[in-house]
Structure formats: structure tokens, C-alpha cells
Amino acid sequence: GQNIDQPTEMTATEGAIVQINCTYQTSGFNGLFWYQQHAGEAPTFLSYNVLDGLEEKGRFSSFLSRSKGYSYLLLKELQMKDSASYLCAVRDNDYKLSFGAGTTVTVRA
Amino acid sequence: TAGITQAPTSQILAAGRSMTLRCTQDMRHNAMYWYRQDLGLGLRLIHYSNTAGTTGKGEVPDGYSVSRANTDDFPLTLASAVPSQTSVYFCASSYTETGELFFGEGSRLTVL
Numbered sequence: 001g002q003n004i005d006q007p008t009e010m011t012a013t014e015g016a017i018v019q020i021n022c023t024y025q026t027s028g029f030n031g032l033f034w035y036q037q038h039a040g041e042a043p044t045f046l047s048y049n050v051l052d053g054l055e056e057k058g059r060f061s062s063f064l065s066r067s068k069g070y071s072y073l074l075l076k077e078l079q080m081k082d083s084a085s086y087l088c089a090v091r092d093n094d095y096k097l098s099f100g101a102g103t104t105v106t107v108r109a
Numbered sequence: 110t111a112g113i114t115q116a117p118t119s120q121i122l123a124a125g126r127s128m129t130l131r132c133t134q135d136m137r138h139n140a141m142y143w144y145r146q147d148l149g150l151g152l153r154l155i156h157y158s159n160t161a162g163t164t165g166k167g168e169v170p171d172g173y174s175v176s177r178a179n180t181d182d183f184p185l186t187l188a189s190a191v192p193s194q195t196s197v198y199f200c201a202s203s204y205t206e207t208g209e210l211f212f213g214e215g216s217r218l219t220v221l
Contacts, residue, residue, distance in 0.1 A: 101151035
């Protein structure tokens with residue numbers, strides 16, 4: 001099975017940087033995903049890592065260390081619209097995604 | 110473009126009644142999934158299908174059944190609903206090669 005941990009809540013100021021950590025213990029690993037979910041909406045894809053290292057996409061970056069079972073999502077130049085839940089998900093060798101409980105990020109002016 | 114469509118959007122159901130949540134995708138994705146989302150627990154996989162004609166159990170399959178008769182449709186059935194099945198249900202689809210899930214808008218189910 002999968003055990004995926006991420007902080008429950010984080011608060012940051014508009015224009016700042018926030019790093020959301022995710023640790024996982026899995027019976028099989030075939031990639032790590034980050035999703036964004038605004039309240040009352042469906043999750044939407046943000047990033048994907050399968051090899052160690054940093055993937056950058058605009059204001060969002062995601063890092064993976066497979067040996068440590070660790071990933072982070074970095075949100076730069078925070079905007080009010082970034083207030084949302086951020087979900088870490090691990091794919092196993094049967095192509096199933098297991099999700100962490102999510103981190104609610106609140107951006108304050 | 111439709112993408113992935115779920116119905117109904119919301120439903121109130123009496124305990125003991127049966128209910129089918131519908132999910133249709135037009136992206137020709139081979140894999141489809143049903144998740145439930147509860148406060149503090151995140152998204153939990155109920156059932157999945159990696160290709161038409163096959164299904165598998167996820168983390169919380171009890172009380173639910175699915176079928177995958179064709180590529181596009183993946184209905185979720187609650188044979189006899191119980192209050193603990195009150196939740197928001199998300200259907201998703203993907204190509205297994207890429208893994209990126211595309212989610213429907215969700216179905217909010219309340220069992221009384």
C-alpha cells in the first residue's frame with residue numbers, strides 16, 4: 001500500500017514563496033504527481049516527476065528524491081488565486097494513483 | 110470540449126436505496142477511476158479500470174461495484190446505500206502511459 005504525508009495547512013503572504021513537502025512510503029513507485037484543487041472544484045494537474053531532480057513550470061516547481069521518498073512543490077510569487085488545496089499523489093506499478101490528504105494553502109494580502 | 114462528464118451533480122438518497130453514478134469520457138483514455146473525497150481524508154480510490162472489460166479494487170471498494178463495458182463509460186453503483194457513503198465522488202480518466210488524471214466535476218451524494 002501507500003502512505004503519503006503532507007502538512008494539513010500553510011499560510012503565506014502574497015508575493016512570497018511557499019514550499020509544500022510530501023513524504024511517501026510505497027510498495028511500488030511509478031511517478032509522483034501534484035494537483036491543485038480549489039474549494040468546490042475538481043483537482044487539476046500541476047506537475048509530474050518520475051526521475052530525481054527539479055521540474056520547473058512557470059511559478060511552480062516540483063522536486064523528487066526517490067531514495068528519500070520525498071517531494072516538494074514550490075510556489076513562487078504567490079497570488080491570491082493560489083489559495084487552494086495541493087494534493088501529492090504517488091502512482092504505483094499498476095498505474096493507480098494514491099493521494100495524500102492535501103495541504104490547504106491560504107494566501108494573505 | 111466535454112472531456113469527462115459525471116451525473117448527477119448532486120443527489121440525496123434514502124439509506125437502503127440503490128444508486129448509479131454515471132461517468133463518460135470522450136478522450137479515448139484507456140484507464141478510468143472512481144474516487145471519493147471526504148474532509149481530512151483526501152481522495153481515496155474505490156475502483157479502477159485499466160482497459161475496457163477489466164476492473165480492479167482500490168483502497169475502499171466495499172459497498173460499491175463498477176463495470177467497464179466500453180472505453181467511454183464507467184458507472185459506479187451503490188447497491189444499498191448507507192450514511193457512511195455520504196461523500197463527493199470524482200470520476201477520472203487517463204492514459205496509463207502518461208498517468209495524468211483528468212477529473213470530472215464531481216457528484217455530491219448525501220445518504221440519509
